Amino acid sequence: MNIRDDIDKPIFVQIAEGIEEAILSKTFAEESQIPSITEFSVMYKINPATALKGINILVDNGIIYKKRGIGMFVCQGAVHKLKEKRKNQFFDNFISNMVSEAKKIGITKEDIINMIKKEYDNGKN
Amino acid sequence: MRFKETFKYISISCRKNLIIFYISSLIFSFIITLLAVLDGEEFYLRTDVFSFMMVSIVYNSSYRQNKLMLLQNGISRKTYFWAELSFIGVISVIFAFLENIIFLIGNLFIKNINIQITYNFICKIDNSNLGVKDYAISLLVELGMLLLLISLFSVLCKLLDRFGNIVVFIFFILIFNAALIIGLFGKDLIFIGDILGITNNKIYRLGISTVIVILLLNTASYLVMRKSAIRLSL
Amino acid sequence: MGKIELRGISKTFKNTVALKDVNLTFEENKIYGLLGRNGAGKSTMINIITNCCFADVGKVLIDGETAVENDNALSKVYCMSEKKLYPYYMKIKDIFKWSKNFYKDFDMEYALNLSKDFELNINKKVIEVSTGQSSLYKLIIALSVNTPYLIFDEPVLGLDANNRDLFYKKLLEKYIKKPCTMIISTHLIEEVSNIVEDIIIIKDGIIIENKSTEELLNSGYTATGSYEKIDKFANGKNIIGEDKIGSMKSVYILGKPEKVPDGIEITKLDLQKLFIKLTNS
Structure with a gap:
């Protein structure tokens, strides 16, 4: 920390x-x-x-x-609570920014989806 | 009032110097007196005044250090003043007593040493008998004199700087031989001397004038202390 | 509740006004930051509180009692400063002993432990120690004295980075274990801003800010963008300063950011910058 x-x-x-x-x-x-x-x-x-x-x-x-x-x-149950909280915030914290950045620099929706697939399949975190 | 703590600090911080100076002046007085007596002279050098002077110099030159130390520890100037006064009072009483003990011891070796009650360094050895009352008076006179001198020294040291301490020392010696000086410098001074009881040996007048002067000097001392502030840049 | 109050304190030295109508309250068990430029009046104020010098007008009350020449009130305050107030010939361990004499709650064991932690040789005399070590032994006394009120006047003068770090940690430890009111007077804002609860800013003898650190931080914001956009945005707002970096301009504004257009970035107010801007003539 x-x-x-x-x-x-x-x-x-x-x-x-x-x-x-x-x-x-x-x-x-x-x-x-x-x-x-x-x-x-x-x-x-x-x-x-x-x-x-x-x-x-x-x-x-x-x-x-x-x-x-x-x-x-x-x-x-703290872990569960936190995960729920973070799930709720996920869209605002990550998705909105990612999409607006992608739009700014010209990455398409399909590009993003492919990138997500690639990352999820390679090395499971 | 953190009087006790302040008194403790003042007495312990100059304890070492006090002892060194007192013993030095004792030795000095003894040697001078011995030389004088062996030479056939009938006088001896008082120990109390001389040692007291030395002590005064040491004590008063640490005024500024003590003031800073005490202010740092949250002691008011008022408390410092009273602790200092008490300390001086105690030392004066001790010195006055010690002086008389020296006489008594001296009397064992030289028959009938008696003191002449005066404000001088040098005392004539007088063979006439002095009773208990005379000893008591002599003690009080000595005490008064010591208090007077250190009060004077004290207020002057607070006003002057280090160089000033030397000036005060010389001044001290002069004051000490006031009777002589008055005798030397004429009738006008004798008039003042008479009122104060110095030249005509009127004990009560001497006593009262001494007490008044001590009070005045210590008031001045307090006022100087009260006003003092620590400058920002030290 | 115990507190130190300054009511209408003014002080002039010859021709310079050091303090003008200062009204402050220092409450129980809080850490205060007293910030100001050199010569702003911080040390004068501290000297007045601790009876080292006298105010021309006004009074200082410690737990309701006037502080001037009052032993009882003064025994509740300990001030650590760079002033050379201890006798030059005295050994540090003797200074600890005398501190115990004057302050009954002085924790000698704690002081000796701190001396070890800070690697301070307490057999040295006052005149033999360096500036940094001088600060150290005074800090150790301040942390061990256990008075309800503690004042630190430029506590980290001459301290190397390790000792500064250790000092702040020990200060916080002491504050949590044995709470007291602490007033830290410094111009090193960055170092103390996370430690102090309330900040008092003094400029030319006048108190210009007196609020909690949080309020001060929330009192404004920084807006950064192109010259054109910024000038338009900042127009009419309470601007306390600006900086130009290449083709970008940053403006420091008091208030809450509203209707921020695109192209302008809003960040928090930098306390150091706020201090500089507020205290510049």
Whole structure:
């Protein structure tokens, strides 16, 4: 996870998304403990209030829960929730931009479909 | 009021120098007196004044360092002033007592050493008997004198810089021999000397004028401290 | 609740107005950034809070008590600055001891551990240490003193990159473990912008900004595009500055971006640039 000052997303959003990414890639397993606010704060040199804000987004969305006196854990079913969320955002995040870029530089619909087929069939990710 | 902590700092930070200077002046006084007595002269060099002067120089030249240190640690100038005054008071009492102990010890070797109650460096060895009351008075006079001198030295050092400390030292010596100077410089000064009790040995007048001057000097000292601010570029 | 209040503070040095009618409140357990150019008045303000110099007008209240010549109030504040206030002959470990004498909550063990972490030789005298080491021991004291209010005046002067990094980490650790109010006065905005919760910008003795970092960042945006498009778009808007890069122009605008035409890219406001633009005469 990398926190960067130069990109447009606010730090707390970057924290939230970084944790989401780690959950999706199974770095943080469901029901396992994630680093504390202190650890996030010190590691990325950010105010704990900012780290907390990012964490709270995930708590509100049911991705993380807090166990008093112990720490923060990944909710059961978090992976599924995140996948659903990302599926919903997939069209806006990837498809719209891809199609408008393709139109700009003259790649046809068929070209795109062929490219997608090629990528899916070669090396399954 | 973090008085105790400030007092502790002031006393410990100049403790080493205090001891070195006091012992040095003791040795110095002893040697001079010994030489004088062996020569047949009947005087001895007071230890308290000389050592006190040395101590004053050391103590007051650390005024600026102490001020900065104390301001850094959140101590008000007011607390510094009272802690300093108390410290000086304690040292004066100690020195005055030590001086009298030296007399008593001296009396074991040379019969009937007595002090002449005056504001001078040099005291005549007087063979007449002094009672307890005289010792008590001499103690108070010494105390007053020491406080007076360090108050004067203190306020001057706060106003002047390092070079000024040397000027003050010389000034100190002159003040010390006020009676002599008054005697040398004529009738007008004798008049002032009489009022203050210096030239006519009127103890009560001496006492009162000493106390008043000490109060004035320390008020001046406080005002100088109060006004001082740390400049931005140091 | 505990706080430090500055009410109507003004200070003039000879002919220069150092501070003019400054009104500020520093609340409990928050990290503040005090930003300003050299000579803007940051150090004067800090000197006034810590009783090192006196304001001409106005008052400073620490937890409701006037700070001037008040030992009790002043014992709640510790200030770390580049000023040479410790006796030149004193060893650093003795300075720690005296800090413990004056500040009861000074954690000596923590200070010694920090000295090891920063590789500082505490047997050296004040006069024997380099600029960087000078900053280090003062920082260590500040982090160990445990007063409700901590002021850092240019804390990282002379520190190499490793020590700067370590300092910020230790600062945050301390803040989380033993919360207190911290005021970091600096001109290195990029370094502190993620750490401070609120930012106060001072220019020529006057407070020109006083808001949370987030609000400040959201207070405007950068619009980049061709000269023609930008000039048209920016017309009538609250422009605080611009930069020209070849055939492109970037304009820094206060407010919210609306109806952005094609060919114009909107990015966030760069805090460093915002600071420069706001504090340029």
